[in-house]
Amino acid sequence: MTEDNIKVGWNLENTYTSLPHIMFTAINVNPVSDPKLVILNDVLATSLGLDTNALKSRQSVEELAGNRALEGGIPLAQAYAGHQFGHFTMLGDGRALLLGEQITPSGELFDIQLKGSGRTPYSRGGDGRAGLGPMLREYIISESMHGLGIPTTRSLAVVITGEDIMREVVQPGAIMTRIAASHLRVGTFQYAAKWGSIDDLKALADYAIERHYPIFMDKENRYLLLLQEVIERQAALIAKWQLVGFIHGVMNTDNMTISGETIDYGPCAFMDIYNPKTVFSSIDTHGRYAYENQPNIAAWNLARLAESLLPLIHEDQDEALEQAQEAMTTFPEKYEAHWLTGMGNKLGIFNIEEEDISLIDNLLQLLKKYGADYTNTFRLLTLGKLEETVLVGKKDFEQWHETWQARLEKQEVSKEFIKQLMQKSNPVVIPRNHRVEEALEAAVVKEDYSVLENLLKVISNPYDYNSEYLDYTSLPLDTSGPYKTFCGT
Incomplete structure (x- = not known):
C-alpha cells in the first residue's frame, strides 16, 4: 500500500x-x-x-x-x-x-x-x-x-x-x-457453549480463528489447534507477567483473551518487595490471584476453554476429552520454558542449563528472606552495584554471587554481551504503586495532569539505562501498611 x-x-x-x-x-x-x-x-x-x-x-x-x-x-x-x-x-x-x-x-x-x-x-x-x-x-x-x-x-x-x-x-x-x-475471551466461549447451540459455538470459534490464527482455517483439526495456540500464548504471557512482578488481581475467565493480550486493568499493581504471596486487590481476600498463583490460575482458566471447545474438537466426546487433556498437559512445560528463559536472561544467561534452576531459585529465596525489592535488585545486579542492595554483606548472598559469576564465566561471550542481555531483560523503572497513586491524586483531585504525563514519559521506555529518572526507582517512604487496590466497578 x-x-x-x-x-x-x-x-x-x-x-x-x-x-x-x-x-x-x-x-x-x-x-x-x-x-x-x-x-x-x-x-x-x-x-x-x-x-x-x-x-x-x-x-x-x-x-x-x-x-x-x-x-x-x-x-x-x-x-x-x-x-x-x-x-x-x-x-x-x-x-x-x-x-x-x-x-x-x-x-x-x-x-x-x-x-x-x-x-x-x-x-x-x-x-x-x-x-x-x-x-x-x-x-x-x-x-x-x-x-x-x-x-x-x-x-x-x-x-x-x-x-x-x-x-x-x-x-x-x-x-x-x-x-x-x-x-474475545475464554468467557466468550463459555457463554456460547452454555447458552448457544453447537452452530453458535462453531461460528464463534471460526471467527476467532479467522481473526487471530487464519493459518489454521483450512486445517481439519483447527479447533484443537486453536486451543493449543491459546495455551502457548497464555503461557508466554503469564511468564512475562511473572518476570516483571506484575499482579493482575482479577484473573477471572472473562479476563483472559484468546489473542494472548493482557486485558482489564482493575486492581492490578506491580510488586515492590519480593514476596510470592503478594496480593493487592481488596476483594481477593483469600489470595486466589496472588503472584505465585497466577500460572496455576491461567492453567485453570484454559481448562475452562478446553471444556467449551470439546464439542468441536471431536464428535466422539471421549476422544475430544483425551485430545483436550493432552493439550492442557503442555501448559506447565510451556510456561516453565518461557519463565526459565526469561529468568536466565535477567541474570545474563542466554542458554539455560539444569544447574541454572537452583541458581534462580536460590536468588529468589534470598530476595524473600531479606525483603529485597524485586525490580531494583535485578537492576543493580545488571549495573554491578551490589553495595546498593539490601543483600550486601549477607554471607549467603556472597556465596550465591560467586556461583553466579562462575556460571557466567562458562559462557563464551563478552561481559558487554552479558550486560546488554541483562539490560534488555531488566527494566529500570516500573509504575511504582506510590507513583501511580501520586499521578491519580493530582489528576482526579487537583486536575493537574503534569504528574501523570511525567510518569507516562518515564515508563514508556523502561529499559533505558541512561535514563535521568532514577527517582522513579525509589520505594515509598511510608511502608507502614499493605498497599490495596480496588476494582473500580
Missing part, C-alpha cells in the same frame, strides 16, 4: 456483527453532559491511521464520549460469561461499547471500545459508568505493559464526562477508549 492510498481517519469494519445474534446486542450510544478530552495517546493514534489533531476536535471528543457513533460503526455490547473467583455466571459488557474495528494502514484490525459508556442489557443493575481514577490507572498500566514488551490492550484516550459517579467516594465520571486485537 502506497502512502497515497493510506486513509487517515476512522476506517471501520463491523465483523463482530457477522456472529449469531446471541453473542451481542446492538445498542445506542449513551450521551453524557459535558465531555472533555483529558489525555490522548498520540503515538497509538498515529499507528491506527488516525489524525491526532482531528481527534482533539469537538466532534471527535463527542465520539470518544459515546455521544455520537463513529461513522461506519455499529455500536454493540458483547455477551460473555465467566468464572469470577471460581463461581460461574453470565456476564457481558455491562459498561462497555464496541464501536467497530479499525483497519490500520498496515491492514490490521483492532477493536475500538468505549469503557464506562453507560448501561447495557448486561449491566446487572450497575450504572455502566466509570470513574476517572480507574480509567487513568488502566491507561498508565497498559502503556507500561506495552513499554515492557508485554502483549496488552491499550488506551487511546480518556475523556471526562462532566458527571459525577459514586463508588467508594464521589469522583468525576470518565470514559476510556480501549484498543484491542479483539475482546
Whole structure:
C-alpha cells in the first residue's frame, strides 16, 4: 500500500456483527453532559491511521464520549460469561461499547471500545459508568505493559464526562477508549457453549480463528489447534507477567483473551518487595490471584476453554476429552520454558542449563528472606552495584554471587554481551504503586495532569539505562501498611 492510498481517519469494519445474534446486542450510544478530552495517546493514534489533531476536535471528543457513533460503526455490547473467583455466571459488557474495528494502514484490525459508556442489557443493575481514577490507572498500566514488551490492550484516550459517579467516594465520571486485537475471551466461549447451540459455538470459534490464527482455517483439526495456540500464548504471557512482578488481581475467565493480550486493568499493581504471596486487590481476600498463583490460575482458566471447545474438537466426546487433556498437559512445560528463559536472561544467561534452576531459585529465596525489592535488585545486579542492595554483606548472598559469576564465566561471550542481555531483560523503572497513586491524586483531585504525563514519559521506555529518572526507582517512604487496590466497578 502506497502512502497515497493510506486513509487517515476512522476506517471501520463491523465483523463482530457477522456472529449469531446471541453473542451481542446492538445498542445506542449513551450521551453524557459535558465531555472533555483529558489525555490522548498520540503515538497509538498515529499507528491506527488516525489524525491526532482531528481527534482533539469537538466532534471527535463527542465520539470518544459515546455521544455520537463513529461513522461506519455499529455500536454493540458483547455477551460473555465467566468464572469470577471460581463461581460461574453470565456476564457481558455491562459498561462497555464496541464501536467497530479499525483497519490500520498496515491492514490490521483492532477493536475500538468505549469503557464506562453507560448501561447495557448486561449491566446487572450497575450504572455502566466509570470513574476517572480507574480509567487513568488502566491507561498508565497498559502503556507500561506495552513499554515492557508485554502483549496488552491499550488506551487511546480518556475523556471526562462532566458527571459525577459514586463508588467508594464521589469522583468525576470518565470514559476510556480501549484498543484491542479483539475482546474475545475464554468467557466468550463459555457463554456460547452454555447458552448457544453447537452452530453458535462453531461460528464463534471460526471467527476467532479467522481473526487471530487464519493459518489454521483450512486445517481439519483447527479447533484443537486453536486451543493449543491459546495455551502457548497464555503461557508466554503469564511468564512475562511473572518476570516483571506484575499482579493482575482479577484473573477471572472473562479476563483472559484468546489473542494472548493482557486485558482489564482493575486492581492490578506491580510488586515492590519480593514476596510470592503478594496480593493487592481488596476483594481477593483469600489470595486466589496472588503472584505465585497466577500460572496455576491461567492453567485453570484454559481448562475452562478446553471444556467449551470439546464439542468441536471431536464428535466422539471421549476422544475430544483425551485430545483436550493432552493439550492442557503442555501448559506447565510451556510456561516453565518461557519463565526459565526469561529468568536466565535477567541474570545474563542466554542458554539455560539444569544447574541454572537452583541458581534462580536460590536468588529468589534470598530476595524473600531479606525483603529485597524485586525490580531494583535485578537492576543493580545488571549495573554491578551490589553495595546498593539490601543483600550486601549477607554471607549467603556472597556465596550465591560467586556461583553466579562462575556460571557466567562458562559462557563464551563478552561481559558487554552479558550486560546488554541483562539490560534488555531488566527494566529500570516500573509504575511504582506510590507513583501511580501520586499521578491519580493530582489528576482526579487537583486536575493537574503534569504528574501523570511525567510518569507516562518515564515508563514508556523502561529499559533505558541512561535514563535521568532514577527517582522513579525509589520505594515509598511510608511502608507502614499493605498497599490495596480496588476494582473500580
